[in-house]
Amino acid sequence: MSNTRPAPVSQGTEEPEYELWEPLDPDAAGVFRGVSSDDLAYRDRAREFVQTEVRPVIAGIWDRAEYPLDLARRLGELDLLRDGIEVPGFPEQSLLAASLTTMELSRGDGSIATIVGVQGGLALRSIALCGSDEQRDRWLEPLSRGTELGAFALTEPTHGSDSVSLETRADADGDHYVITGHKKWIGSGSVGQIAVVWARGGDGQVQGFLVPQDSPGYRASTIGGKVSLRGIWQARIELDGVRVPASARMPGARSFKDTARVLQATRLGVAWGALGQATAVYETAVHYAKQRVQFGRPLAASQIVQARLAEMLSQLTSLQSLLMQLTRAEERGELSGPAASLGKYTATRTARDMARNARDLLGGNGILLENRVARHFADIEALHTYEGTETVQALIIGRDITGVSAFA
Numbered sequence: 167m168s169n170t171r172p173a174p175v176s177q178g179t180e181e182p183e184y185e186l187w188e189p190l191d192p193d194a195a196g197v198f199r200g201v202s203s204d205d206l207a208y209r210d211r212a213r214e215f216v217q218t219e220v221r222p223v224i225a226g227i228w229d230r231a232e233y234p235l236d237l238a239r240r241l242g243e244l245d246l247l248r249d250g251i252e253v254p255g256f257p258e259q260s261l262l263a264a265s266l267t268t269m270e271l272s273r274g275d276g277s278i279a280t281i282v283g284v285q286g287g288l289a290l291r292s293i294a295l296c297g298s299d300e301q302r303d304r305w306l307e308p309l310s311r312g313t314e315l316g317a318f319a320l321t322e323p324t325h326g327s328d329s330v331s332l333e334t335r336a337d338a339d340g341d342h343y344v345i346t347g348h349k350k351w352i353g354s355g356s357v358g359q360i361a362v363v364w365a366r367g368g369d370g371q372v373q374g375f376l377v378p379q380d381s382p383g384y385r386a387s388t389i390g391g392k393v394s395l396r397g398i399w400q401a402r403i404e405l406d407g408v409r410v411p412a413s414a415r416m417p418g419a420r421s422f423k424d425t426a427r428v429l430q431a432t433r434l435g436v437a438w439g440a441l442g443q444a445t446a447v448y449e450t451a452v453h454y455a456k457q458r459v460q461f462g463r464p465l466a467a468s469q470i471v472q473a474r475l476a477e478m479l480s481q482l483t484s485l486q487s488l489l490m491q492l493t494r495a496e497e498r499g500e501l502s503g504p505a506a507s508l509g510k511y512t513a514t515r516t517a518r519d520m521a522r523n524a525r526d527l528l529g530g531n532g533i534l535l536e537n538r539v540a541r542h543f544a545d546i547e548a549l550h551t552y553e554g555t556e557t558v559q560a561l562i563i564g565r566d567i568t569g570v571s572a573f574a
Contacts (some may be wrong), residue, residue: 184531186453186538187221189213189273192445194479197486201262208259209266212246216274224275224397225535231396233357235315238281242312246271249286249435251294253306261497265438265489272442273449276545277397279439284353284398285309287432289316292362295427296374296418305360305376315358317379319349319403320425326351327558330422334405336365336373336415343415345375345408351552355379355401356386362416363405364425374419375410383408394548426503429553433506434492436553440513441485443542443549447517447524448478450538454528465527474527478520485516504566511559514550521546 193199219240227234241247245256250264264286272279290309293301293316308314325332334347345365355361358379367373377384383406388399418424452475455466465471492509495501521543525532533540550556565571 182457184454184457184537186450187217188449188453189217190449190452192448192479192482193486194483195487197483197490201266202260205260205263205266208246208263209270211244212267212270213273215240215244215246216270216278220274220278224278224541227397228275228277228535228541229396231390231392233399234278234397235357237278238285238315239312241278241282241285242310245310247282247286247312248290248310249282249432251286251290251306251310253290253294253310255307256310262493265435265493268435268438269442269445272439273446274442275397275541276439276443276549277395279442280353280395280398280548283432283435283439284318285312285316287435288318288428289354289360289362291431292318292374292419292428293376293416295431296416296424297376298413298417300413301376301416309360314360315354317352317355317358317361317401318428319352319355319361319363319377321349321351323348323350323402327555329425330372332364332366332372334363334365336363336367336375338368338412339409341412342409343375343412345377345405345410347405349401349403349405351389352386352401352403353398355399355403356388357399361403364419365405371420372422372425374416374425376414376416377405377408377410381408381410394544430503430506433510433553434489434496434501436549437489437492437506437509437513440510440517440546440549441482441489443546444482444485444513444517444520447521447539447542448475448482451475451478451524451527454531454537458528458531471527474523478523481516481520485513488512502566504563507554507559507562510553511556511563514546515556517546518550 246267248259250259250261268279293305309316320329322332336343336345361377361379363375363377364372385404386401388401455471456464458465489509492505525539525543528539531537535541561572
């Protein structure tokens with residue numbers, strides 16, 4: 167093998183177009199070796215969707231802060247919305263297949279993957295786990311197909327990390343419930359058909375209700391001014407005496423423990439989303455380092471650049487190994503809450519650091535939307551926060567380590 171330096175490259179004054187989207191499939195430890203063809207089929211379908219339908223339009227969508235409802239429907243048509251939920255009439259989708267789908271969609275864009283997280287991971291899963299037979303019959307198929315959009319209305323303006331303390335109320339009134347309160351950061355809460363609203367009942371316990379978004383008293387406004395996840399709309403919601411029939415209550419949602427069941431199931435999905443975004447910034451850094459010429463040679467010929475890429479591959483490989491182990495544990499029914507928190511905690515921290523490194527490696531070009539890294543750099547900040555902040559995850563892990571709760 168030659169150790170000679172590459173010959174100086176002649177450059178003009180016009181910058182070339184960089185090709186930064188080609189998948190590299192980094193798998194230095196063979197973590198994905200042996201994954202079944204059925205599971206890989208979901209990943210490959212998601213990849214084809216990203217490369218052919220997301221890639222050409224995502225920079226513009228992100229710049230204009232549009233909600234791509236056409237892409238949300240396409241996700242349903244391609245059976246990429248279910249997040250592993252079993253739905254009658256649909257083929258089996260394993261947990262690993264759902265995880266690989268989330269990873270691949272996140273590699274394309276954080277907002278696109280969040281659409282699936284809201285629709286399948288939260289709204290669909292809530293109804294599948296906690297809904298009545300009638301509610302499941304009504305909603306599982308259209309939510310899976312993307313013909314109707316659902317929201318998961320838990321977070322409140324004054325209760326984020328302490329969502330267990332939510333104050334929205336659902337008061338029984340004959341054969342109806344009257345729901346009053348406020349919600350914030352609710353994905354699809356201003357553009358969907360149904361919202362899974364979590365509220366405290368007369369017994370003081372948290373309960374779940376299916377609330378049509380066109381109900382009188384349901385007022386939603388899209389949150390503007392975001393610098394992250396600009397391709398999905400989150401809403402502020404005011405529930406001003408919203409009246410729903412008793413049949414709107416989900417019978418399996420009897421306390422916050424049932425809410426937590428939904429959240430724990432999605433926590434690992436968030437970690438896989440972070441892995442997808444980490445993969446995207448690594449790929450972009452590698453492609454750019456090979457194509458960008460400075461001082462008469464590609465950046466890839468610099469020792470410091472190779473050291474940085476090696477560091478990123480090390481981080482990526484460690485993350486792949488961790489998430490695959492946790493996913494296998496979940497498939498066996500052995501994944502604990504603290505282990506799920508460890509996955510989310512580790513994945514978003516790692517992706518955040520890799521995005522910082524990649525953004526810096528691209529220099530000024532790293533802040534351009536067309537060059538991928540800037541979008542992921544911003545979107546990982548949101549991923550780092552939602553489904554439980556870093557601090558909350560650390561306290562869950564710390565309680566498991568010590569046996570002592572440090573929650574206030």
